[in-house]
Amino acid sequence: MKKINETIAVILMLLATVGTIIGVFVIEGARRKKFYTVELIARSPLNGNWYPKEFKVPLGKEAKIYIRNVETVSHGFSLPEFNVSAREIKAGEVEVVKFTPDKRGKFPFFCTVWCSNEHLHMSGEVIVE
């Protein structure tokens, strides 16, 4: 009985540690693959700007952009060419925008909330292929 209890304790210990770490990343990996086309990190220009600054989406297919504001200030998102915008993305929050590109080319996107003195430089490009 003691041996069984010890085995259960070790299994619980492994689940709490290694299991949790693996589980979290496997679940998130699968979720992103299923639900999002690209992950976009929002940072003001002096802290790294949009990351990636440039990303590709396929023509004619719905693109889901997963925007994470990892800063302590609010950001916004706008892709004027396709009439796409997000609400104010507050510090630490996540927002998803969807659109279906109907033309090829390079199109700029911007931050729409005054986030810093360099706010006007917070821009990137979407490449539709």
Next chain:
Amino acid sequence: MADKLFGLIDLNWRFELTKFKLIRNLFKSRWFPLLAIIFNLFIFVIILISGLIGGFSAGNYNFGIMIVWILWWVMLMFILVPIFSRAWCLMCPFPVFSDWLQRGALFVVTGLKLKGLGLKWPKALKNMWVMNILFLVTTFFSGFFTVRPLATFILLGGIILLAFLIGLVFEKRSFCLYVCPVSGFQGLYSQFAMAEVRRKDPEICKNHKVKTCYVGNECGYGCPWMLTPFNFTKNTYCGMCLECFKSCPHDNMAFNLRPPGVDLLVDEKRGLDEAWKAFIMLGIAMVFFLTMQGPWGFLKDWVRGTSLKGYLTFISLHTAFSLLIVPAIFLVFSYLSKSFSGAKEVSLKKIFTNFSYTLVPLGLGVWIAFSVGIVLPNGSYILHIISDPFAWGWNLFGTRSVPWTPVFTGALGHLQGAVLIVFYLFSLAYGARLSRQTYPTEEQAKRGWIPILIFLTLATLAFLWLYIG
């Protein structure tokens, strides 16, 4: 005649919770507190992941920062320490890896010989000084821990690693007893707690020649905190691991409820290390209030290291205030106490040390009041982060969109003031008794108490001014 606290509660009153079979069986089971430790380990793994992923991002939507500094800290100061003593140590996951390594098992009792080098902790460091310094140094980075997830990751990761390494080299829970920065203040303030682990019948322990609570047996390990549970008289160093409940063949250990603060009157192992812990905690509480909850922006800039000069100024002033100025002021009042009492035969060190315990209730009150100032404005973030612990857009419990909602902040200062006054009264109640312990005659005790009473009143007024202004 019974000595009654505020004329109401007999200081000798005890209510044994372990007389209930359910609680006694729980305490004797090897699954407890192991399951609680494993659960907390799971939470801390999530905290560490969120801290690492969060990096330099916003702290207010970070699981690690919110759970550690809003929920855990507040629970510690509100409930765990003042009511249940070192109940956090009971379920703390930090030393679980070194325990596992030393024992070679998680659940079963493997034998009396533990693995690891098992060196004895240096005699000169068998006190609270290392913990005092480590806790003070930790607070140098307070401006980062509460806003940068990575800083919290480094702190907690560092503590877990240090606990493991010390467990490899030194015997049993040397880390918890002499190093852990969280352990020191819990030990000090647990003297105020409303619960205790004690033996029931001293005669049973006296006649039990093999002290299994100390050396262990097939049912439980010998006290991991290297104490002698058969003659516990105060909570300070008991980590409530409950091994003594398991190893006692006579079921002679009890978990009692009691009036708050009775340990303050136990004249055992009183020393300057514990006195300084009380000063440091009071000093840190004031510095934290000024820098975190006060209106002075330049202080916040100093603490957050926006300039090196400002940051070094903060560290210097903070260290000088907590380590030197507060004790120095108290020394002056202790000297006045000696002079007023007229008791030349009582040493200044004894007066200084004994009366430093009057700062335990006051200090705890100050920290509870500080915690009120954390939880009321920021508590609502908890609802967000439990649904989205990694800021990945998860919504586990449907509470991700709950906005930041400060609660009762209009009454915050008055709530803090009320808490402080309650604990000030406890300080007075025990201060008068400590004075009678310190001085040989009632008359000397009355006169010697006056300067300390003035110090406690001035300290309370200073905090009240900060809270209510």
